[in-house]
Amino acid sequence: MNILVCIKQVPDAETVFGVSEDGTRVLIPGNAVYRLNRFDEYALEEALLLKDRAGARVHAVSIGSPRVESALRRAMEMGAHAAYRLDPGSGEEPQTIEKARLVAAWAAGREYDLILTGIMSEDSMSCMFAPALAEHLGVSSATAVMVLDVRQEEGMVVAEREIDSSRREVVTLALPAVLAVQSGINRPRYPSLSNVMRAKGQVIETASAARGTGHAAPISRFREVSARREGRILKGSPGEKAAALCDYFHEAGVL
Amino acid sequence: MKRDRHKTILLMTERSEGVNPHALTMELAACARALSPEGRDEITIAWTDPGAQDSMDALSRGTGCRVLVLYGDRPLDYTCEVFTRESAALARELGAGIVIVPHTPRGYDYAPRLAVRLGACCITAIEGVERDGETLRLVRTACFGKISSSIESGDGPLVLTVMPGAFRTDHPSKEAAPVVERRSVSTRMETTGSVSVRSAKGGALDFSNADVIVSAGRGMQKAENVNLVRELSRRFPRPAVGGSRIACDLGWLDYDAQVGITGKAVAPRLYVACGISGALQHVAAIRGSRHIVAINRDPSAAIFKEADAGVVEDAITFIPLLLAEIDSRKGSAP
């Protein structure tokens, strides 16, 4: 069985994002820490569990600048056999649907039985990539997958989708399929020392991803999220803040 | 988005256990009206439950929209395949310029496919519509909830998913006679086998009696540190301990303590978020709280936008100070 896992590199949660003066671009400080999108760790782990159980081959792919290679390296350290970077050329990162089209064009003909993604990227938060990829490939898809049971001989996968905290939708889909897995499906592993050593010797292959001339990307204006509440930030030393917070608890009538 | 290009706005509803489909549809209609301020666009609701005629009439009257009741040779239970195909066919037939889908686990499962199939632009998790002269912009958040973007969508067709709860239900300006039509659709499936819904183990923990909920996020760094959150909760009357989805995924807390759109919605007198970033999926479920306090070491964390009071500190060193302060005021030794 051949599995492709789509991964994204994102800036860390503690990054202080800015906005350019004209509001057209999000600014990320030069010293920002980048890491693997947390939701993609679950997709990788699910692929690696299938590898451990059934001997699947696991490939990882990411669209982005050379910077994303550290996320691909991490995927190999966790146990992926090979990693590919699709270079979108210079300029802004493509729109999600365009990225899905680029991955589809690259993956078509490579005979993946299963393509896994995270449910959402922590930075764009669009929850859009997996169904769009499946549509471009003309294969079945499911999102928010909490249980995944691949029955390769029967050419199908049974997926349990999260509807809410107390309901799951159980759906049987023909392979190949694209599945966006939800966090909590497994506990992502830490790279073992032997895999870290093995990954050191591996090369990340690069393919250029020719951009289409589809319709123009929508124009966005960015700004800091506006506050919903007073958001009074308590000032002073840590001890003074603790005292001020106690005062607040009294005001709120809970102490 | 040039207004005059749109003739029809299609609202795709869903039949889903546990959600009130009428309430959600009213929100979609409110979003559609915000996108059609002059009321020139025809708004059509596609309804997938063969409801009684008078409830369909009421829906049409309550929203001022045409209702198309879709039915098949079997119930139109959700499948990605059928919903994508049939909504695409309907959108084409109606010449819909905008298709609006709720941002629910069913909605975001097929909306992007629908967009690709229609060659449309797709914008997900919309929280508002802004007007800027002639231009209408769609508002959503990104970057861990820190950045808001307002998006001008161009002239082409558009598929939107709308955050539940984001649009306040309003009422159509004119009372019109209800328009309800019925139409049969195909339920044929080629790549989908069986579909069913089963109940997962629901959490026993009940937050509804809690006056104060203290919650742990990934920022608590490790399982042992969640004890600080437990300790803090015990200083309050009628307390409970909650957590972000990540804190539960990490096994620090049981899943029945998860607060959020896929956990529990809470509305205590006081909610204290410790090491929680403030992602929409978490905060959407705490907004009913009377008071919200956030402790987070990142001054730009989105949770501060949701809080009445905030402390920018390392929670692991700050919470012990806070415990000592509370205890000294209570006159007992820490």
Ligand SMILES: Cc1cc2nc3c(=O)[nH]c(=O)nc-3n(C[C@H](O)[C@H](O)[C@H](O)COP(=O)(O)OP(=O)(O)OC[C@H]3O[C@@H](n4cnc5c(N)ncnc54)[C@H](O)[C@@H]3O)c2cc1C
């Ligand atoms: C379909 C879907 C449904 C979801 N449902 C839910 C849900 O029901 N509930 C939910 O919570 N999430 C849900 N999520 C996940 C959500 O998007 C976020 O990923 C999650 O809420 C983040 O959890 P967190 O804030 O604990 O972790 P992070 O986002 O990693 O944030 C950690 C925070 O801790 C801070 N921090 C780090 N160290 C410290 C320290 N020492 N002291 C103080 N602060 C520190 C950081 O600045 C950061 O702000 C859902 C996601 C999807 C896609």
Ligand SMILES: Nc1ncnc2c1ncn2[C@@H]1O[C@H](COP(=O)(O)O)[C@@H](O)[C@H]1O
């Ligand atoms: N640049 C990218 N390269 C590869 N996969 C991606 C990329 N961006 C998003 N994805 C995948 O799509 C999922 C959902 O992302 P999104 O639709 O942006 O919320 C992520 O969890 C990844 O698995």
